[in-house]
Amino acid sequence: MNLNLRIILADDHPFVLLGVRAMLETRAGVAIVGQAVSQTSLIKLLRRTPCDVLVTDLSMPEPGAAVEDELNLIRQIHAEWPRLRIVVMSTTTNSALLRVLASDGAVSLLSKTESMHELWRAIDRRESSRPYIGNSIATLLATPREAGCERPLALPLSGMQKTVVRMFVDGRSIAEIAATLGCHRRTVTWQKREAMVKLCVTNDPSLFSCVRAGEILKFESHI
Template structure:
């Protein structure tokens, strides 16, 4: 089964896999909701999916929640994730799952078959580009748990933000100006290698910042 919101990617992946003996494409999806629906009514052995697909229904909270749901509902399904993400925290979480193979979309197409074939023999496959990225964890600023580059105030602001508090509420609780909270949050996002709030939520879930003990 294939899933990607870009038709040309689906076309290229399908054309590549259909050259392999014994491969049958049983379905295609272009969104998280359509993929879950398809999985529930169509048996398959392998899923090749994009990591980040727009979800008009809002059912997917972040980049990792779709993969988590699939792993929970179909634990025996072999999953190959094709991603453009360069966030080491998110990629590290995916790579740590022994049933999920992980490729960058910049990899040659023959790497996709290696990932599928390797998974059949019980070994998750990590593409070369992803492996190089994970070998240099300091590049994107998203570190291992409890080794975060955030100041105590930045960690506290991020924690309060992902718990659902507004910028104004955080400023009132910390006794500082809204501009201070906005600046500290922005600087924390730069350190964590994310550019928007959904990315921040994903990174927080990936590295466990909610358990980070503030030093202030």
């Protein structure tokens, strides 16, 4: 069966790009339509080159740029190309970060230590609409959280996340928050979900309780 998959690759390590490209070019019906080595070049490439699947590193620091939230790239791609299938290959072992990505349900996750066979399974999802989680990532996600998340995680809430959570707890809907902040509703949903993962809550009542208990202020003190 001819897949006719158009794939873009993104990684700031040339040898990773070389290895992934070499594997994918052995697959029938696969076309590598572009490569990028930074977040900026990837966004520019996506805007001019249609593709079906993006295989990308999670962290591609820009030369001379300040350290940013590693989720910014995925958020931006989701906002501009909501139907694009994304396969993230990363070396991170930050379980909080991985839980945010996994909770979205739209990103396949792999460790760079996984085999090329695992990568292909993540890309070739003809028989499943669900994203693929590699074995190494699944093991990390299955690890119990630190002391029931009674202490702050390594990822503090961003200013945007605190604003979204406060507005939500004040009774505003996702649509109302998006309109007030001038952004897409999906962006607000992402920010709310990330905040909940960092605060170790899984539903709205728990989020309300967490905020009322002052947990956001505790996170602010660690920024």
